Amino acid sequence: MNGADRLCDGLLANDVDVCFANPGTSEMHFVAALDRKPQxxxxxxxxEGVVTGAADGYARMAGKPASTLLHLGPGLGNGIANLHNAKRARTPMINIVGNHATYHRQYNAPLNSDVETxxxxxxxWVRSTESATEIGADLNDAWIAAVGTxxxxTLILPADTAWNDVPDxxxxRAQRPAPRPFEAAVAAQVRQAISRGMRVALxxxxxxxxxxxxxxxxxIAAHSGVRLLCQTSVARAERGAGRVVVSPLPYRIEAAVKALENVDMLVLVGEDEPVAFFAYPGRPNKPARPDAAVIEYAPPGAxxxxxxxxxxxxxxxxxxxAILSRAELPEAPQDGALTGELVTQLVARMLPDQAIVVDESITAGWRFGEQARGAAQHDVLDLTGGAIGIGLPLSTGAAVACPDRKVVCLQADGSGMYTIQALWTQAREQLDVVTVVFANRTYSTLHGEMRNVGVNDFGENARRMLNLDTPALDWVALAKGHGVEAAxxxxxxxxxxxxASAIGRKGPFLIEAVI
Amino acid sequence: MNGADRLCDGLLANDVDVCFANPGTSEMHFVAALDRKPQxxxxxxxxEGVVTGAADGYARMAGKPASTLLHLGPGLGNGIANLHNAKRARTPMINIVGNHATYHRQYNAPLNSDVETxxxxxxxWVRSTESATEIGADLNDAWIAAVGTxxxxTLILPADTAWNDVPDxxxxRAQRPAPRPFEAAVAAQVRQAISRGMRVALxxxxxxxxxxxxxxxxxIAAHSGVRLLCQTSVARAERGAGRVVVSPLPYRIEAAVKALENVDMLVLVGEDEPVAFFAYPGRPNKPARPDAAVIEYAPPGAxxxxxxxxxxxxxxxxxxxAILSRAELPEAPQDGALTGELVTQLVARMLPDQAIVVDESITAGWRFGEQARGAAQHDVLDLTGGAIGIGLPLSTGAAVACPDRKVVCLQADGSGMYTIQALWTQAREQLDVVTVVFANRTYSTLHGEMRNVGVNDFGENARRMLNLDTPALDWVALAKGHGVEAAxxxxxxxxxxxxASAIGRKGPFLIEAVI
Structure with missing residues (x-):
């Protein structure tokens, strides 16, 4: 067998049996090895942005890593934005990047670049495997890093480490790493704080x-009066009727400051301290009150x-x-002009049980969370790293992981254009994804941010950089072009x-909601 | 004025007056400053892959750099594959990447990453501007590096260096750097080599x-019997009837070795020594004969x-x-089934004078170079770095640089899907680009490479990674979705x-050639 066969065996031994791929010449031996492993x-x-985003969505729902297969530095580059999101979501992933043969790198061939950097x-975690005989141990280390962190x-695979022979x-399989420890002593601190009248939030x-x-x-919340909060965007949360309500911090720093103004002690449970998405002149970098105690109880991975x-x-x-969210569907009008708020209201009303909601609706769908509190039980997967272009790939991967659950993708139009190629994978794999595109035809967030910097009257240059009209994108044609039905x-x-009709059938469908 | 205004002034002072952009929140002050500069x-x-590829195409044709505007690490990441191609093409480019405010980076906000790395x-060349007052000098250094290399x-622009005030x-404008020196003494070596009967190629x-x-x-070729060669893929070459013929080295290493077997001395004039695109077990890394003299006469930039x-x-x-290529159009049949070879033959026949041909046809269009030797005079822009997904963006930028010339983009389907969003920019800017998509519905190169590694019977996994059918992409719908007419x-x-009809009108048009 060769190194590539050894790598495939190692992946399968570690229960990694899905590979999202876009291969090139330097990965042909790996492709041939995968071809010998129908399992x-x-x-x-x-x-590649589709590949890495789908691997993220898969792992968030499957609870175990997928592998990717990317072609050299440029293939990795194309996947980097969604790797950023995956890293921020703390998604376990084994990212396999082909490279030139070890002895060919020195010649700086046209596709050569510094892949490790x-x-x-x-x-x-990054390692370049330098010999076929090390590939098994390297893969196990990669798996441990992916699952343990x-x-x-990212495991870099020079072509000759794939094609060289290794002993049979x-x-x-790798030893699963122990969970990271948590600070058990913090529990007593929290008890004392509450008894002293401090207002605590988890x-x-x-x-x-x-x-x-x-x-x-x-x-804990019901008994001790602590508040339950989460970051604005989370990797995965279970929500809907019959579940405990956790309130996301608002996106805007002023609103986030307000949300935390009565919190004297913020206890971090599987999360980092919240910070402002961006700095603005004269505004704070963090939403917690400067005199509040921010205490790490348990790190992610504990x-x-x-x-x-x-x-x-x-x-x-x-x-x-525990106080659970009551089943309660939002009212909705029968007809009238569509708005972003009405779209999410209708989605919340009509959500099938155990749906997976991928939310990259950005500004247009910002009310979905509260609208869906009493909706059918669902999982929400958010854009965790702010790198737009994750919605369609994340939906793709989630649907691969959970073929029996409906995926509903709330997709802003500007962000959706980044990785629209994911629709083709949905069509090919016949994945059960309903994509709702919020066609407002602008980078709406940025309009707000321009007002934030004091510009209210846009000139030609600003208009042309922030608006997506002229021409308007035709999402029905775009979907059809990728093999996905749409209306x-x-x-x-x-x-x-x-x-209703998209939810009532299986397979991919896209709705362009003109708002 | 603020740092962003200073940056705009500096760009304009250095005659950089086109900015290909995809901005985000951290670049809003720069957008506002651009908005104050209608010129x-x-x-x-x-x-962002469209942005960087278009900046490349613009500079190859305009002979001067454009600026880009990218949003933080992920925006840069999305543009990296075409930056790789631009670097390999030695295209001057000023890549401006927004970043968090200097004092916000420490908090590791969701969109934070190590942009410099x-x-x-x-x-x-990479620099992060750390103060608004340094932005003018940094921009001039960036321009000198872009033009001189x-x-x-890449100039990284933390948000506060954009919004902080600077003195009026x-x-x-920067001082244009002197051309890099060439080795004048090599000329005599070449003369002596020829007089000793050595077979020389430039x-x-x-x-x-x-x-x-x-x-x-x-x-030189006509007088001294030296051969004129170029790399397989070049940044820009002037070709067609009435011009000197330069033969590109073949892509496949065996064929490239054969092309150089009679060359005793290879003289590099604005080019690096050729190497194999990829290594293969038991085949050479370089095409030049091991005993041939490979001599650098003049570096790129000389x-x-x-x-x-x-x-x-x-x-x-x-x-x-000089011996010039004779005007001679290839014969072509009137009708019959279309093949890749016939598509390029017809394009060569019908090419309008001074067209710009962007060639990312990969396998399907490989015969175009020889077919177009006697065609109307044209410029060819190739995929220089092997990172697919450059054709549509490169065409976009070339058309911005040369509004009076027809751009014909020869586009492989698999590669075209990488940065298909470029079609929208062509529609918005009404650029005069005819895109010909070679719809063979496979990664055809990789079929060849699989056979190269000894796999002739593909299983399900290989078939599904190398073929683009099931479903077939509908390029007419895809183009329409982006606002570009197509058939x-x-x-x-x-x-x-x-x-004929696409060439006869102005504005973008796409032809899906099913081959």
């Missing part, structure tokens, strides 16, 4: 936003169920009754009917 | 493939007109008559008629 599901993306900023592990040897992230851990957080259980015990909240809605009645 | 032409790309591999200069002061690049320099190379003039003088070739041709007669 590996290989999914082509027509652009390029990979570093958006990876939690959790995060993006049994493949050992900032929940990662596994604390799901299942039993979330429920325990709800008991056993958050155990950490919350320990805290509940300390506070005597173990048997408390346009300009009214509430049209949208309601299209969404 | 700066701002062109929006809906994806990310920029390094695909830039010839020539290559990609006159803006000094490998021409950069300015040596254009105008008077090319003509002098032709005189005054190649002067260098070739000096060589001509040394050889006594100054008054020789499909399946026969020679249909293609001929569509191409």
């Amino acid at each position: 590996m599901r290989c999914i082509l993306g027509l652009f 390029l990979a570093a900023p958006m990876s939690d 959790p995060g993006v592990a 040897a049994p493949v050992a 900032l929940l992230g990662a596994e604390a936003l799901k299942g039993k851990a979330l429920e325990i957080a709800g008991r 056993d958050l169920l155990e950490a919350l259980g320990h805290l509940a015990q300390e506070l005597g909240a173990e048997r408390a009754q 346009r809605a300009g009214t509430v009645a049209q949208f309601t009917q299209l969404l | 700066m032409r701002c062109i929006l790309g809906l994806f 990310l920029a390094a591999p695909m830039s010839d 020539p290559g990609v200069a 002061a006159p803006v000094a 490998l021409l690049g950069a300015e040596a493939l254009k105008g008077k320099a090319l003509e002098i190379a032709g005189r 005054d190649l007109l002067e260098a070739l003039g000096h060589l001509a003088q040394e050889l006594g070739a100054e008054r020789a008559q 499909r041709a399946g026969t020679v007669a249909q293609f001929t008629q569509l191409l």
Whole structure:
């Protein structure tokens, strides 16, 4: 067998059996090896941003890493924006990047570049395998880094390490790393703070936003009067009727400051301290009150169920009754002009049970969270790193991971154009994704930000950089071009009917909501 | 005025008056400053790969740099593949990347990343401006690096260096750097080699493939019997009837070795030594005969007109008559099934005078070069760095630079999908580009490369990673979705008629050639 076969065996031994790929010449031996392993599901993306974003969506829902396959520095470059998002989501991922043969790199061939340097900023772990015989151990180290951090592990595969022979040897799967420790002593601090009358909030992230851990957080909240918060954008949260409500911090720094003004102690549970997305002249960098205590209880990658259980015990909240969101669908008009707010309201009303909602609606869909509090139970996957162009790929990967659940993608038009090629993968794999495009035909966020810097009257240059009209994108044609059925809605009645029919059938469908 | 205004003034003072842009929040002050400068032409790309590829195409044709405007690490990441191509083309470019305010970077906000590290591999020069007062000097250094290398200069612009005030002061334009020196003594070596019966070839690049320099190379060839060669892919070459013929080295290493087997001395004139695109087990890394002399005469960035003039003088070739390509159009059938070879044959036949041909046809259009030897005079712009996804952006930028010339883009389908958003910019700016898509619905190159590694029978995984069918992309719908008119041709007669009509009108048009 050769190094590439060894790599495939190692992936499968570690239960990594989906490979999102866009290969090139230097990865042909790896492609040939994958071809000899029909138990590996290989999914082509027509652009690498699709590949990395889909691997992110897959892992967020499957709870285990997928592998990617990227072609040299430029292929990695094309995937970097969504690797950034994956790193920020703390998504486990094994990113495999082909490279020139070790002995060919010195000649600086046209496709040569410094792949390791390029990979570093958006990876939690990087290694170039320099010999076929090391590929098994390197892959296991990559898997441990991906799962243990959790995060993006980038393994660079020079062509000759793939094609050189290795001895036939049994493949050992890697030892799963222990969860990272949490600061158990913090629980007593929290108890004392509450008893002294301090107003406490838990900032929940990662596994604390799901299942039993979330429920325990709800008991703590109900029993001890602590507030439950999360970051503005989260990797994955379980929401809807019958679940504990966690309030996201607002995006705008002024509003986030206000949301935290009554918090004397902010306890981090699987999350980092919140900071402003951007700096603005004369405004704060962080939303927490400067005199508030911000305390790390458990890092991401810790056993958050155990950490919350320990805290509940300390506070005597173990048997408390969590307050759960009531089943309550938002009212909606029968007809009339469509707005972003109405689109999300209708989606919330009509959401099927256990849907996966991928939210890259940016400004247009910002009310969805509160509108869907009482909706059917669903998971929300957000844009975690602010690098737009994740919605369509993330939906693609989530649908691969959960073929029995409906994926609803709330997609801003400007962001959707970044990685529109994901629609083709949805068509090819017949993935069950309904994409709702908010066609406002501007970079709407940036209009607000321009007003923030004091510009209200736009000249020609600003208009042409912030608006997407002239010409308007025709999303129905774009979807059709990629092999996905689509239709346009300009009214509430049209949208309601299209969404009902899209939800009622299987397979990809796109609705252009003109707002 | 603020730092952003100072930056705009500096760009304009250095005659950089086109900015290909995709801005975000951290660049709003720069956008506002551009808005105050109507003499700066701002062109929006809906994806950063369009932005950097268009800046490349613009500079190759305008002979001076454009500026880009990219949003933080992820925006830069999206543009990296085409920056790689630009760096390999030695295209002068001023790449401006916004970043968080200097004092906000420490908080590691969601969009934070190590922009300098990310920029390094695909830039010839990188600097982060750390104060508004330094922005003028930094911009001039960037311009000097871009023009002098020539290559990609990346200037990182933290938001506060854009918004902080600077004193109103006159803006000094940068001093153009002197051309890099060439090794004048090599000319005598070449003369002696020829007189000793050595078979000499000149490998021409950069300015040596254009105008008077090319003509002098032709005189040298005619007088002294040296061969004129160039790399497989070149940044820009002037070709067609009445011009000196320069033969590109073949892509495949075996064929390139054969092309150089009779060359005893290879003289580099504005070009690096050729190397194999990829390594293959048991095949050479370089095409030149191991015992051949490979001599650098003039680096890219040298005054190649002067260098070739000096060589001509040394050889006594100054008054020789260069052999020019005869006007001779390839024959073509009237009708029948379309093939890649027929598409390029028809394009060569019908090419209007002074067209700009952007060639990312990869395998399907490989015969165009020889077919167009006797065609109307044209410029060819190639994919220089092997990072696919440059054709549509490069065409976009070339059309901005040369509004009076027809741009014909020969576009492979797989590669075209990488940066298809460029079509929207062509529609918005009403650029005069005819795109011919070679719809073979596979990564055809990779089929060949799989056979190269010994795989002839593809299984399901390989088929699904190398083929673009199921579903077939509908390029007519894709173009329409972006606002570009389009039609499909399946026969020679249909293609001929569509191409004639597309050439006969102004504005963007796309032909899907099903081959």
